Amino acid sequence: MNSRRNFLKMLLGLSAFYLPWTIWPEKVTGAIHSLIKRPPVALITPLPELPKGVVSEESLNRTAMEDIVALTAPEMQGRQAGSVGENKASSYLAKQMSTLGLKPMGDQGGSFTHVFTIPPVSQKVVNGRLTFTADYLESLRTPSVNLLGGLIGKEQDQVILISAHYDHLGIYQNVVYPGANDNASGVSCVLEVMRRLLREGKASQKTLVFAFWSAEEMGFVGSKAFIKSPTFPLEHIQAMINLDTVGNGMIGDFALWAESEDNLAYQTIKKAAAQVGASAQHTPTGGHNSDQVSFAQAGIPAVTLMARDWLNKNHTPEDTAGWIKPEQLQLASDILYQAVKILAFDQK
Numbered sequence: 001m002n003s004r005r006n007f008l009k010m011l012l013g014l015s016a017f018y019l020p021w022t023i024w025p026e027k028v029t030g031a032i033h034s035l036i037k038r039p040p041v042a043l044i045t046p047l048p049e050l051p052k053g054v055v056s057e058e059s060l061n062r063t064a065m066e067d068i069v070a071l072t073a074p075e076m077q078g079r080q081a082g083s084v085g086e087n088k089a090s091s092y093l094a095k096q097m098s099t100l101g102l103k104p105m106g107d108q109g110g111s112f113t114h115v116f117t118i119p120p121v122s123q124k125v126v127n128g129r130l131t132f133t134a135d136y137l138e139s140l141r142t143p144s145v146n147l148l149g150g151l152i153g154k155e156q157d158q159v160i161l162i163s164a165h166y167d168h169l170g171i172y173q174n175v176v177y178p179g180a181n182d183n184a185s186g187v188s189c190v191l192e193v194m195r196r197l198l199r200e201g202k203a204s205q206k207t208l209v210f211a212f213w214s215a216e217e218m219g220f221v222g223s224k225a226f227i228k229s230p231t232f233p234l235e236h237i238q239a240m241i242n243l244d245t246v247g248n249g250m251i252g253d254f255a256l257w258a259e260s261e262d263n264l265a266y267q268t269i270k271k272a273a274a275q276v277g278a279s280a281q282h283t284p285t286g287g288h289n290s291d292q293v294s295f296a297q298a299g300i301p302a303v304t305l306m307a308r309d310w311l312n313k314n315h316t317p318e319d320t321a322g323w324i325k326p327e328q329l330q331l332a333s334d335i336l337y338q339a340v341k342i343l344a345f346d347q348k
């Protein structure tokens, strides 16, 4: 009796593996496959929830330089995507968004995290700069996370996307690459603009979505993953403004990367720079790039703002918090703030 039952159980078990994949509609198997490729959000440690409407004073009063110091601290280990350091950095950022009262805009609507996977990579020094080479095998992929939070505007479905990548290069030959300018600087400006808007406490006309991408250093893997499986309709995005490596060089001298100048994001940031007395000029990418490219390829108006001198000490262990010029950082966040006012608050 028992052995017959076990035999039946075994048959049922086997059929669960073999039959459904062939007879289930493609839609169902597709959904299962995508779940397998993208691990469930439950894998990520949930954050302590704050009571609604309570914004932490401590988070509201942080400064951009404090963010840079926190993101380049030894325990962040250079924030390589898929590493323990990335996990610590993403927890820091999710905590900031949570304690500032942002609406989670990640997976399944209730989380700040958007989970994707990265390929195995190897590290190599080329011309004195550390770089990753991705090995695009489908196997052995590692989980990584983007973070997204929103401030909902009166016109909920009209979205202005503000972003910066938070990953960097990690540790190479026992040396930490802290990535203060690349790109704790951009991240800190995005946080600074969030805090400034919340301190002012005025609702925007359009919805602002703030995104922190990971695995940019591995070839914009995080932002590409978002384009492939967005957490809200991409058609809602009217402009995407990205900041990357904004804290060094001559004060007020910035560069812009965009597919074309005929684009709302590009035109707005250029205007915003002029309004705060800075210069931001369209510049050829010279074989480099940042996450705006993922959005531009999807037909979304997108731009990246960076310091014109961004390549100096880039991808070297000397890219430390001490390399950041506070006035340049302040100007970058002023430009971003002004652009947000023009785009989401209908300011001229």
Ligand SMILES: [Zn+2]
Pocket (backbone or CB within 6 Å): 182, 217, 315
């Ligand atoms: Zn970089």
